[in-house]
Amino acid sequence: xHAQDIVTSFAESAKYIQSRLLSPTIDLAIVLGSxxxxxxxxxxxxxxxxxxxxxxxxxxxxxxxxxxxxxxSIGDKKILLFSGRFHYxxxxxxxxVAIPAWISYYMNIPRYVATNAAGGVNVNYQVGDLTxxxxxxxxxxxxxxxGVQLDNWxxxxxxxxxxxxxxxxxxxxxxxxAQGFSMKQGTSCFLPGPNFETPAxxxxxxxxxxxxxxMSTVPETLTAHKLGMKVLAMSVVTNVYPKKNExxxxxxxxxxxxxxxxxxxxxxxxxxxWITLW
Ligand code: HPA
Numbered sequence: 495x496h497a498q499d500i501v502t503s504f505a506e507s508a509k510y511i512q513s514r515l516l517s518p519t520i521d522l523a524i525v526l527g528s529x530x531x532x533x534x535x536x537x538x539x540x541x542x543x544x545x546x547x548x549x550x551x552x553x554x555x556x557x558x559x560x561x562x563x564x565x566x567s568i569g570d571k572k573i574l575l576f577s578g579r580f581h582y583x584x585x586x587x588x589x590x591v592a593i594p595a596w597i598s599y600y601m602n603i604p605r606y607v608a609t610n611a612a613g614g615v616n617v618n619y620q621v622g623d624l625t626x627x628x629x630x631x632x633x634x635x636x637x638x639x640x641g642v643q644l645d646n647w648x649x650x651x652x653x654x655x656x657x658x659x660x661x662x663x664x665x666x667x668x669x670x671x672a673q674g675f676s677m678k679q680g681t682s683c684f685l686p687g688p689n690f691e692t693p694a695x696x697x698x699x700x701x702x703x704x705x706x707x708x709m710s711t712v713p714e715t716l717t718a719h720k721l722g723m724k725v726l727a728m729s730v731v732t733n734v735y736p737k738k739n740e741x742x743x744x745x746x747x748x749x750x751x752x753x754x755x756x757x758x759x760x761x762x763x764x765x766x767x768w769i770t771l772w
Pocket of ligand 1 (some may be wrong): 745
């Protein structure tokens with residue numbers, strides 16, 4: 495299917511979701527990455543919609559990823575949670591991978607928060623660190639907006655200098671400090687996976703200035719930004735890579751899930767206070 499037809503089909507998905515929810519106004523969309531789906535528990539008065547029931551949603555699933563949409567509130571804020579996302583390594587078109595951003599756009603949601611599990615490329619990063627993404631590198635040649643044209647776009651081009659919204663980052667950093675921890679801010683590199691990186695690739699990423707590496711998020715955040723949303727993205731560092739010529743442990747999906755489970759409590763408290771206070 496052409497990218498344009500894919501995004502048009504998501505308008506129908508959004509219409510279905512809208513028909514299942516009572517309140518049409520939503521303040522924030524949050525996408526939960528690997529091992530982070532427990533977050534659904536902190537929403538008040540939740541309504542659950544299985545991805546399987548939503549028209550035009552892909553039918554694929556990955557271990558450790560939830561597979562449902564949860565609508566609920568935190569204080570007076572209305573939240574739409576995507577518990578589980580879709581990945582390029584699953585064989586889906588890159589435009590499809592950005593589905594949470596498209597649904598948020600069609601539902602007029604003004605803010606978009608992406609969370610994910612990431613590898614620590616920066617040698618100062620530690621397993622369990624909760625980091626903010628301040629910028630990204632996308633060397634894949636893949637772009638979720640290739641071939642997409644909306645009626646109100648004069649051209650396909652767009653600025654990315656404040657893609658990871660500085661104000662949102664500053665506001666969440668303040669909450670973290672109030673809770674007694676500091677958050678690193680790093681540059682994340684998007685690679686398609688499904689392999690974890692080779693030692694040579696890690697050295698290349700370090701040379702390029704990347705601090706983190708992941709297999710998701712960038713297709714969504716690029717799309718959400720182009721569609722006019724304010725974007726924030728956070729990574730849980732689930733594994734770190736050794737320095738050049740030093741030996742380190744092998745990376746596994748199990749390790750990734752264990753690390754996110756440990757860090758998820760910290761993320762919940764942070765997000766809850768941030769959402770309540772902003
Ligand atoms: N590489 C890519 N994606 C990841 C990693 C990694 O090391 N860890 C968690 N997601």
